Amino acid sequence: MNHIIKMLKTKTILSFIAAYFLLAGNLQAQGLHQTAKTKFLTVNGIKYAYRTYGQKSGLPLVLLPHFVGTMDDWDPSLTNELAKTHLVVIFDNKGVGGSGGETPSSITQMSEDAVAFIKALGYQKVDLLGFSMGGFIGQQIAIDHPGLLRRLILSGTAPRGGDIADNTPVIENKEKKTAEQMREFLFFTGTDNGIKESKAFWKRIQERKVDRDPDTKVPAILAQNKAIQDYTAEKDASFNAIKKITIPVLIVNGAHDRMDPPSNSLVMVTHMPNAKMIIYPDAGHGSLFQYSQDFAKQVNSFLK
Amino acid sequence: MNHIIKMLKTKTILSFIAAYFLLAGNLQAQGLHQTAKTKFLTVNGIKYAYRTYGQKSGLPLVLLPHFVGTMDDWDPSLTNELAKTHLVVIFDNKGVGGSGGETPSSITQMSEDAVAFIKALGYQKVDLLGFSMGGFIGQQIAIDHPGLLRRLILSGTAPRGGDIADNTPVIENKEKKTAEQMREFLFFTGTDNGIKESKAFWKRIQERKVDRDPDTKVPAILAQNKAIQDYTAEKDASFNAIKKITIPVLIVNGAHDRMDPPSNSLVMVTHMPNAKMIIYPDAGHGSLFQYSQDFAKQVNSFLK
Secondary structure: OOOHHHEEEEHHHHHHHHHHHHHHHHHHOOOOHHHHHOEEEEEEEEEEEEEEOOOOOEEEEEEEOOOOOHHHHOOHHHHHHOOOOOEEEEEEEOOOOOOOOOOOOHHHHHHHHHHHHHHHHHOOEEEEEEEEEHHHHHHHHHHOOOOOOOEEHHHHHHHHOOOOOOOOOHHOOOOOOOOOHHHHHHHOOHHHHHHHEEEEEEEHHHOOOOOOOOOOOOOHHHHHHHHHHHHHHOOOOHHHHHHHOOOEEEEEEEEOOOOHHHHHHHHHHHHHOOOOEEOOOOOOOOHHHOHHHHHHHHHHHHHO | OOOHHHHHHHHHHHHHHHHHHEEEEEHHOOOOOHOOOOOOEEEEOEEEEEEEEOOOOOOEEEEEEEOOOOHHHHHHHHHHHHHOOOOOEEEEEOOOOOOOOOOOOOOOHHHHHHHHHHHHOOOOOOOEEEEOOOHHHHHHHHHHHHHHHEEEEEEOOOOOOOOOOOHHHHHHOOOOOOOHHHHHHHHOOOOOHHHHHHHHHHHHHHOOOOOOOOOOOHHHHHHHHHHHHHHHHHHOOHHHHHHOOOEEEEEEEEOOOOOOOHHHHHHHHHHHHEEEEEEEOOOOOOOHHHHHHHHHHHHHHOOO
């Protein structure tokens, strides 16, 4: 009996120690996105701005942002949740935000640049999450550098030749919308709930106060827009390119994405040999932010 | 210190007691599908065969089976998992399996019969899971009896006017396929993995040895087939009927469902105001069985 009590005592103490470290880990992960230091790495003569935070063990999870997006356009409620179980790597592609050089005007070149940067960080294998244009780049990397990726997460994106909305109104902004109004229209639905979610999202991406990225400049925006237009114009009727993506893929979309309708996601899930798909209700292009907690849970389960 | 050790000891003992009950609950749930007694309830002069098993608390989860399907066509690996957190109710609709009466030849009448049976069991509110033709019935119940349902799960199904495969080859069976071969073709993909999953599924649905349902008879099959043909022939171009389903809906499909392609699921998720969708890789019509563990996890989370 004494022996059993002793064993139980040891078990309890070990459990408490484990709980302490778990708690400490969680506390540490809170707010990491808001405070992670911007670092720089020079690759092929170009200085890339990047930040890393979260758990050190396991494969890094590299995030590729949307059209015009910088590191500060990721929602902390998503990235901090991912950081609880992964090392999150965010960076600005060439000529965007805090990175130097000239933004290329093709998705293929952007993917080559991302690969060079990832390898320069010393990673031989990573998991990748691409949002919107970042998803185009993610697919291109999976096709051209299959050995580099273990798993791929694609949110609000389309295959080459996909049917997406024209970005021109966003660039010309004739209706003189503020950045917040633009985001509300593009990323969320117009329901009461959608508008509420948009406001909450906008507040969250302002939470990082220090060391924010410079805004993306016009030449970079125009180059990205050309890359997107060429990518969607290049029809691949039988979707042979994405059939080559044999790694596990998780595809996520909002049911009412105006930018990138979920019909594109359906094309991807039915042509990629190993893809799972989740579509969120009353959500638009920014469904990964609106459902950040469920999305992170799905990602963590998918990457396990 | 003694005080702390005493507290820790109490906590440990409580944890062990909790773990015991958790384990006992899980063990109890194992095999419930295989052993649950068939019961009968007479409603409007018709004797319905049904079985209930699982947790008594919370709303019952009523399951509506596919074309030709009886209670024995549910996969125990799915239903037993659901039974760990829900009271699972399976039954045979009028003229099917062990239930008496004549099978109606319209989805609307089948839904009226299902509602009468559910109410006769004494339930005022339930959650519902409809698979394939069961999903047609589920949608019809949600439209005509919105007060009866809290949440709705639809697997491998279509809206009224949806684009599904013709059942005639199944009925005529000119290729003389066995029931298992037929299931392999209709419910799974032809990949090595699909065939392996099909064999495992077939084995599982044979696990119940006692008190099995009689096979569904030809008049019932023909009546169901007419109901399905009329349901899909009745076009509703703007999908006004399903727009009325405002309760939370979870839509599930295999990426390569030959019977009921996921394009139908996309129509549902974009027209129902509060629907979430999951599409499984390398899976056909029977994705809910192939991915029974993940599916049950998603259902449990959705119903929470």
